[in-house]
Amino acid sequence: MRESEIVELAGHPLFEGLDRPQVETLLRPSLLQRFPATVELIREGDPADFLHLVLDGQVEVYASHNGRETTVSVLTAGSTFILAAVLSDKPYLKSARTLAPSRVLMMPAERIRELVAENGRFALRLAIELAGTYRGVVKELKNQKLRSVVERLANWLIRTELDQGGRGLVDLPFEKRVLAARLGTSPEVLSRTFGTLEHYGARVQGRRITLSDMTALRTLAKPSPLIDDPDY
Amino acid sequence: MRESEIVELAGHPLFEGLDRPQVETLLRPSLLQRFPATVELIREGDPADFLHLVLDGQVEVYASHNGRETTVSVLTAGSTFILAAVLSDKPYLKSARTLAPSRVLMMPAERIRELVAENGRFALRLAIELAGTYRGVVKELKNQKLRSVVERLANWLIRTELDQGGRGLVDLPFEKRVLAARLGTSPEVLSRTFGTLEHYGARVQGRRITLSDMTALRTLAKPSPLIDDPDY
DNA sequence: TCGAGCCCTTGACTTTGGTCAAGTTTGGGA
């Protein structure tokens, strides 16, 4: 990586706890790459060579098995991925591909492990980062096991409406097929489920959804911070 | 905690990286308790006061929402639970109760966080512990989203047969209703699913299951280390 | 601007899994 890029990234919150020489030790052999959309970044089963950090764009994390495929999460700027594989020095459990043109920082797993061992504050920083993503997966597991498709969609809409400013509008940040995979269903079922939600004030026009009756939607969705609040 | 108990536990692998005074700092205010079966140890939503370590017995970790309930995992000796909540200083996302009489060590969350901040090796130890449990949940999420009930049961049997010595026998370590919840289904469906597996050489007699055709079972289950191998 | 291809929708149908209710079995305690 070039010196100018190192300067640009050194202040990133992920590196909190590392002193400047350590950041350079980490970033110099790292790769800062720009990818177009639809590029496979990692493949499940491969050894964990790099810790990835999304700088901008959109990355879909997914898993396949026996002909089926499902999306685990869609990441945007600021998210790391496969930290657990890097720390454990074990193969990736998930694959990842860009959904949109994206900039990704790739840090050698070996260096990460070295720095974690020699710098307690950094170890703590990563442990907390990992604890956060752990909680995210647990919430997703609860979402899957304890809710139906309608409930999952309704909750996703409520959460996304909030993220997008609470103006009763949701603009889908990706294709509906991706949303379907994210919610753990098929595009056909998602389509029909949007139909069901019309009775609860959700009007779909292409990628824009208007929510005119948040109360009804909330009654159906029964949101819970223990599943839906990312900061909880 | 008493001095004799501290001596007994100080060598536990979880405390690797702590020196003796630090272990004492941690264990002296800890609680070592014996619980009968069916006791609720923690409740989701409560603040994370203690890191728990199962010393023996059996602890069911589960989550409830909107009248439904599902088992996330069943823990035995050596497992910690809710490490992520403790490190993040956030509420528990799951509840836990004993399935059998159990001995549980409860360590004050506050002390854990202090020790992690001051001791890098301990932070690393816990980060790796957390990475392992993280991968466990991801595998479980894939298991849920990518497989049917029959496939999940078949894979559970294959894995458990191996754990129990690979002699073509599985003795259920808990009630079938717990297994049903663990697999994400109802007792009725589990019962019928065992019926389906008779065509694949699985014979059920009470809590004992005989597997006479591992090849057929494996063909149905299509096991994958990326989902089923706990050490992967 | 036009057209090809992909996305999305819709209909019809199947499969899977959940639910309710009524037995039957089992296991632990008096």
Next chain:
DNA sequence: TCCCAAACTTGACCAAAGTCAAGGGCTCGA
């Protein structure tokens, strides 16, 4: 040992979700 409650099984039914196929519409690139 007997008995009761809980666990388990089975049947019948229902609801949810998946699949297949066809058609319409949007998008992006030539």
